[in-house]
Amino acid sequence: MTRRFEFLLLLPAGVFVLAFLLVPMAALVPVAGSGRLGWSAYLAVVTEPRYRATMISTLVVAAATTALTLAIATVAAQFLASRRFPGRDLLVAMLTFPLAFPGVVVGFMVILLSGRLGLVAQASEALFGERIVFAYSLGGLLVGYLYFSIPRVILTVMAAVEKLDPALVEAARSLGAGPFRIQRDVVLPALAPALVAAGALCFATAMGAFGTAFTLATRIDVLPMVIYTEFTLGGNVAIAAALSIALGLVTWLALALARNATGAVAAAG
Amino acid sequence: MTAEETTAHGASLSIRRAGKTFPGGVVALAPTDLDLPAGEILVLLGPSGCGKTTLLRLVAGLGAPDPGGAVLFDGVDVTTVPIERRRVGMVFQSYALFPNMTVAENVGYGLKVRGEPKSSRDAEVGRLLDMVGLAELSDRPVDRISGGQRQRVALARAIAIRPKILLLDEPLSALDAALREKLRIELARLLRRFAITAIHVTHDQAEAMAIGDRIAVMNQGRIVQLGTPEDVYVRPADRFVAGFVGVMNRLPGRLLPGCGVAEAFFRPEAVAVGPPEAGSVVAMVTAATFFGAYRRLTLDVAGHAVEAEVPAERPVRPGDAVSLAVDPARLHVFPT
Incomplete structure (x- = not known):
C-alpha cells in the first residue's frame, strides 16, 4: 500500500521529466545529425571559429555575471539581513520588482541607461565632452544580466544569512577575529551552499538568456542569439540543434565543476 | 596536573552601576553592582527574561551598558574595549562551533587569529584536548561528535586564548536531562581545574547549585540575592528566591x-x-x-x-x- 502510494507520488515528476525533458532532448539529438554536415555538426561547435568564439564569449559573460552578482549580493544581503533602518522593508520589497521583467524590458532599460541617448552618455558628454555608450556591447549585456540576477541572488543569500547562528560570529569575535577574517573563516563557509545554489542558477540563466541580448544587439554574439539566427534566419535547423545541446552540456559541466570545487573547499576548510 | 594548570588565572571583575535599556525603553537590566574575585565561579540564575544574559553580554562586550555604567577587569575599565580585544572566553548554548573546521581547528582558532606559530599552537591544542578528554577526536569534523563532546570542544576553544574571564551562556540547556546531569558535574570539575574567573548563566537551579561558588538569583532585571548555594537554599531573601530555588x-x-x-x-x-x-x-x-x-x-x-x-x-x-x-x-x- 505504501509502496504503491509512493509510486503515485512519483508519477507527476515522472511524467514531467519524460514529456518535457527527456523526449524533446532525445528528439533534438538526431535533428542535429540531419543537416548538410551530418553528425559532424556537433564538431562544428568546436571547429568552426565563429561558433567557438561565441561559446567562449557566452561563457565569459555568464561567469562574469555570476562572479559580480555573488560579490555584490553577498555584501548587500548581509547588510539587509542584519540592519534595521527606515525604508528597509520597502527596499526589500522593491528587490522583487525586477523578477517579473522579461529580458526585453531589461534590455530596454539598459539602452535608457547607457545607449546613445542614455543617462551615461548625457552625463559623460556634459562632464568630459565625450559620449560613453556601451549598451550595444557585451558590457551592456553584462549590466542587463546583473540587473535581473542581483535581486534574486540577494533574496536567496538573505534567507541563508538569517538562518546563520549569530553566536558563530560572536564566538569568532570573542576569539579575537576581525570582520574580514570572520567573513573568510566563518560567514562565507557557512553561506557556501546558498552561494553555490544561487550562483548556479545565476550562471545558467545568463548562459541561456535571450531577450536582453536580442533587444540590445545587433553585434552581440552570444550562443542563444546564434541559435536563434541559425534557426529562423539561416534555416539551419541541424546546427541550431547541435548548438542547443552543446549549450546545455557546457552549462551543466561548468556547474558540476563549480559544485565539486566548492564542495572540496568546504571539506578542506 | 602541572603547577601552571592549578594556578588561578583570570581577572577579578567589577561591575559598577551597569544597566541596559533597549531601544523602546524596555529595561532589561537595572543599574547593577557586582564584584567577583579572581578565580571565582558565579552563576547567574533566573527565569528567562530576568536580565541574566543581558548582564553576561555586558561583561563580554557584546553590548554596552547605559551611560554611567562600567565594567572593570582587575580594576581596569574595559567598558569601551570591544570584545575582540577584551579577552573573554565564551561558551554558547548552541556551542557555535565552526562547522567547516575539525575539533582541533576549532580549539586552535583563537590562537591562530592571534598569530601564534603552528608548533606551539598544536602543543596547546593537544594539551587542552587532553584535559577535556577529547584527544582521540582531534581530527573529527565537529558535526560528527556528540552533544556532550561539542560542549567540551566549545569549552576548550574558549579556554585556549587564556581569557581573563570565561562566560558560559546556558551551555547545558541544549542537552537532554540525563546527559545534562552528568555533564553538570563534569563541567564543575573542569571549571575548578581551569581555576578561572567564570560567569555561568542558567535557569536550572540544580545546575546553579552544582557549579557556582556563589549564585546571583535574578528577577526582573535585578539581582535579588547573591550568596553561596547554601545561603540561597537555606536563607532565601524573598518570596521569589524561595519559590524559584528548590522544592518549596x-x-x-x-x-x-x-x-x-x-x-x-x-x-x-x-x-x-x-x-x-x-x-x-x-x-x-x-x-x-x-x-x-x-x-x-x-x-x-x-x-x-x-x-x-x-x-x-x-x-x-x-x-x-x-x-x-x-x-x-x-x-x-x-x-x-
Whole structure:
C-alpha cells in the first residue's frame, strides 16, 4: 500500500521529466545529425571559429555575471539581513520588482541607461565632452544580466544569512577575529551552499538568456542569439540543434565543476 | 596536573552601576553592582527574561551598558574595549562551533587569529584536548561528535586564548536531562581545574547549585540575592528566591500583630510527619512516591498541597491520616 502510494507520488515528476525533458532532448539529438554536415555538426561547435568564439564569449559573460552578482549580493544581503533602518522593508520589497521583467524590458532599460541617448552618455558628454555608450556591447549585456540576477541572488543569500547562528560570529569575535577574517573563516563557509545554489542558477540563466541580448544587439554574439539566427534566419535547423545541446552540456559541466570545487573547499576548510 | 594548570588565572571583575535599556525603553537590566574575585565561579540564575544574559553580554562586550555604567577587569575599565580585544572566553548554548573546521581547528582558532606559530599552537591544542578528554577526536569534523563532546570542544576553544574571564551562556540547556546531569558535574570539575574567573548563566537551579561558588538569583532585571548555594537554599531573601530555588511548600496565612496577609515557605525536608494526635495539625496523604533513600509524600492540609519527606522505611500510604509539624527555624514568612 505504501509502496504503491509512493509510486503515485512519483508519477507527476515522472511524467514531467519524460514529456518535457527527456523526449524533446532525445528528439533534438538526431535533428542535429540531419543537416548538410551530418553528425559532424556537433564538431562544428568546436571547429568552426565563429561558433567557438561565441561559446567562449557566452561563457565569459555568464561567469562574469555570476562572479559580480555573488560579490555584490553577498555584501548587500548581509547588510539587509542584519540592519534595521527606515525604508528597509520597502527596499526589500522593491528587490522583487525586477523578477517579473522579461529580458526585453531589461534590455530596454539598459539602452535608457547607457545607449546613445542614455543617462551615461548625457552625463559623460556634459562632464568630459565625450559620449560613453556601451549598451550595444557585451558590457551592456553584462549590466542587463546583473540587473535581473542581483535581486534574486540577494533574496536567496538573505534567507541563508538569517538562518546563520549569530553566536558563530560572536564566538569568532570573542576569539579575537576581525570582520574580514570572520567573513573568510566563518560567514562565507557557512553561506557556501546558498552561494553555490544561487550562483548556479545565476550562471545558467545568463548562459541561456535571450531577450536582453536580442533587444540590445545587433553585434552581440552570444550562443542563444546564434541559435536563434541559425534557426529562423539561416534555416539551419541541424546546427541550431547541435548548438542547443552543446549549450546545455557546457552549462551543466561548468556547474558540476563549480559544485565539486566548492564542495572540496568546504571539506578542506 | 602541572603547577601552571592549578594556578588561578583570570581577572577579578567589577561591575559598577551597569544597566541596559533597549531601544523602546524596555529595561532589561537595572543599574547593577557586582564584584567577583579572581578565580571565582558565579552563576547567574533566573527565569528567562530576568536580565541574566543581558548582564553576561555586558561583561563580554557584546553590548554596552547605559551611560554611567562600567565594567572593570582587575580594576581596569574595559567598558569601551570591544570584545575582540577584551579577552573573554565564551561558551554558547548552541556551542557555535565552526562547522567547516575539525575539533582541533576549532580549539586552535583563537590562537591562530592571534598569530601564534603552528608548533606551539598544536602543543596547546593537544594539551587542552587532553584535559577535556577529547584527544582521540582531534581530527573529527565537529558535526560528527556528540552533544556532550561539542560542549567540551566549545569549552576548550574558549579556554585556549587564556581569557581573563570565561562566560558560559546556558551551555547545558541544549542537552537532554540525563546527559545534562552528568555533564553538570563534569563541567564543575573542569571549571575548578581551569581555576578561572567564570560567569555561568542558567535557569536550572540544580545546575546553579552544582557549579557556582556563589549564585546571583535574578528577577526582573535585578539581582535579588547573591550568596553561596547554601545561603540561597537555606536563607532565601524573598518570596521569589524561595519559590524559584528548590522544592518549596507555601501556605497562606495571617501575620498576628498587624493582621497582614503573608505566606509561609518551607522545604519538604523541614516537615516532620508523625501519627495523628489530638492538638496537632492533621493532614491526609494524597500521594506517596518511593525515591529509594526517602519517600516523598503529598499531603492535603486544609485544601493546600504540601510536600514532605519521610524515611523510605516508613510505610505511609495514600489515604493515611498523619500529623504534621514544621521546624520553625526552617520556616520563612514573607508578606504578600
